[in-house]
Amino acid sequence: MAGKHTSRWIGRGGRTRFGPPxxxxxxxxxxxxxxxxxxxxQSFTNRFQFAFARIFRWPLSIGRGIPLLxxxxxxxxxxxxxxxxxxxxxxxxxxxxxxxxxxxxEQLSGLRNRFGALEGAGLVPxxxxxxxxxxxxxxxxxxxxxxxxxxxxxxxLADNGIIGTICSVGARTGRVKLFTDAAFAMPVRVGGSDVDxxxxxxxxxxxxxxxxxxxxxxxxxxxxxAKEKPGFLDAPxxxxxxxxxxxxxxxxxxxxxxxxxVCDMEGVGSVAVIVMNP
Amino acid sequence: MRWIRFAVLVVFAAVLQAAGLxxxxxxxxxxxxxxxxxxxxxxxxxxxxxxxxxxxSFTIGFAADLTGPAMGPGIISFxxxxxxxxxxxxVIAIGRIPQQAAAIFVTSFLVxxxxxxxxxxxxQPAAANMYAVLLGTSIYTAGLGPFLFPPLAWxxxxxxxx
Numbered sequence: 001m002a003g004k005h006t007s008r009w010i011g012r013g014g015r016t017r018f019g020p021p022x023x024x025x026x027x028x029x030x031x032x033x034x035x036x037x038x039x040x041x042q043s044f045t046n047r048f049q050f051a052f053a054r055i056f057r058w059p060l061s062i063g064r065g066i067p068l069l070x071x072x073x074x075x076x077x078x079x080x081x082x083x084x085x086x087x088x089x090x091x092x093x094x095x096x097x098x099x100x101x102x103x104x105x106e107q108l109s110g111l112r113n114r115f116g117a118l119e120g121a122g123l124v125p126x127x128x129x130x131x132x133x134x135x136x137x138x139x140x141x142x143x144x145x146x147x148x149x150x151x152x153x154x155x156x157l158a159d160n161g162i163i164g165t166i167c168s169v170g171a172r173t174g175r176v177k178l179f180t181d182a183a184f185a186m187p188v189r190v191g192g193s194d195v196d197x198x199x200x201x202x203x204x205x206x207x208x209x210x211x212x213x214x215x216x217x218x219x220x221x222x223x224x225x226a227k228e229k230p231g232f233l234d235a236p237x238x239x240x241x242x243x244x245x246x247x248x249x250x251x252x253x254x255x256x257x258x259x260x261x262v263c264d265m266e267g268v269g270s271v272a273v274i275v276m277n278p
Numbered sequence: 279m280r281w282i283r284f285a286v287l288v289v290f291a292a293v294l295q296a297a298g299l300x301x302x303x304x305x306x307x308x309x310x311x312x313x314x315x316x317x318x319x320x321x322x323x324x325x326x327x328x329x330x331x332x333x334x335s336f337t338i339g340f341a342a343d344l345t346g347p348a349m350g351p352g353i354i355s356f357x358x359x360x361x362x363x364x365x366x367x368x369v370i371a372i373g374r375i376p377q378q379a380a381a382i383f384v385t386s387f388l389v390x391x392x393x394x395x396x397x398x399x400x401x402q403p404a405a406a407n408m409y410a411v412l413l414g415t416s417i418y419t420a421g422l423g424p425f426l427f428p429p430l431a432w433x434x435x436x437x438x439x440x
Binding site for chain 1: 289292293296297298301304309311328329331332333336339343344345347348349350351353354357358361396400401402403404408411
């Protein structure tokens, strides 16, 4: 008599033999595996994704360039534009640091301060294996991980601008959560302001700064700086520029500010992970 | 069932999806693009039955998770709706192009909705215009999918006539 979930029959010599499991049993097992993956810690499930990215790194890197080629058709080469953007970001960082140093001198704090956001920091160069820039999830996979000294929380740099932080690491791969990711939030400062504001990713390559009263002077084109974070970032660094600033639809007394990255995320092929005090 | 050809096909589609090649043919400002793995799911659910359809559905879901932000939602939703489609194919033949397009559209929408819901339960962010993107993706995939069935049938040595 066949079993409920497996086919079973009496073979030669009177031995009971089991056949392949039924479709229903297979379905149940696979669903169980699916729920195990769903509820397992991300540090465990990341290993599978990192392994896939590592094994197919070469075709993924090639494939990443094809949409760029399609979109770049008809547009002039932007090699000079990239350099110009890099230098502009570098100048913006220096100006902000100079302003802060001048303020510290005025305050006569009496403390020794390091000049330069990257003074005393090490930079771990990394190549981008894969990026996701559309939808609410904006992330990059890079070819540096725990074995290279990269840990969760470290800031990631591209074109002298911050693009995000390390959210998970494998042995040789790391995942960068971009600041435009819908689950990303961090304190920032706009232009010459000393007031901390909360910037939250909005997906699709943009971020939002909300709850800023309209009494604050903010305009499109103003630079947005990532606030320093002890152990990860010693001085503010440029992270974006204000693309649009208008009164909020829900409350006209606050601004609805949209921030765009200062670098071309789609064109980023290599980044640097900031390791403070290596 | 030619499992080696199946594995090569799934890996190829997963790499194409992860490399962002569908972005090259994305439409509108919402960046609506076709889901290659979902086209594979419907193909194997329609042309295979029983254990093979179940294994194919869950394997393609695993491949979808490898290229996504989190693991688990793809395995569950692809497996669930792929298996359901395979059983439905026993009752309603999905042989002609309009039927295939309708099956792809409905499956794509349901899979996308389930993935978003399961992702939301595990802390993944949801897009503000999620339904518009989901609808656009389903329509685009349904429009493209039936035209990929003949080359898939050729690769898998499957007779297409129903």
